[in-house]
Amino acid sequence: MKNKKGTCLIFIGILFIAAALGITVYNILDEKRADAEVLTAAEQVRQEINSVSVPEEYADEPVVPDYVLNPDADMPKVEIDGKEYIGILEIPSLGLTLPVLGQWSYAGLKKAPCCYAGSAYESGFVIAAHNYDGHFGRLKNLSEGDSIRFTDADGNVFEYYAASFESLGADAVEDMLTDEWDMTLFTCTTGGQSRFTVRCEREGIE
Secondary structure: OHHHHHHHHHHHHHHHHHHHHHHHHHHHHHHHHHHHHHHHHHHHHHHHHHHHOHHHHHHHOOOOHHHHOOOOOOOOEEEEOOEEEEEEEEEEHHHHHEEEEOOOHHHHHHOOOEEEOOOOOOEEEEEEEEOOOOOOOOHHHHOOOOOEEEEEEOOEEEEEEEEEEEEEEEHHHHHHOOOOOOOEEEEEEOOEEEEEEEEEEOOOOO
């Protein structure tokens, strides 16, 4: 009887180990898939942005960007494979070039960083991303003063720098959505108990 119980416990233990290994392998493969997809999407969004041209009759004239005249306007979007992107986020110190989806969702975060709130045209712009290594998993390696660039779908470029770092609770929505900062980047920590948050100031803004 004892031998049967022992054999049963060993079998159950093996099942648990196999399940844990299966989950680990799945997570690794899922992250690799996400990293590959985001690189492809970034290149496609970049191509769409580069294809935007100024009409010939205005080519030699100074052009005031639409967002300056109407900062409350919705950000323009480009559609790639049925998904709408508002631009590209670049973090040179981390070697990241990431497309940004126009609307956040849990499913969207599996594909690319998402606009969580606000707009690049005003303060309070918030971008969320998964903690995959090729998404926002390495935000913790940023240093104060590191440059961050966002290019919208019309080709307007916004330069920022990392100004402050915070760890916020999973339910600290009001703190995350403050318009005290020009841009905020955040991602879940391992286990999802908190959000690693990077506060950014826009260059050239007093």
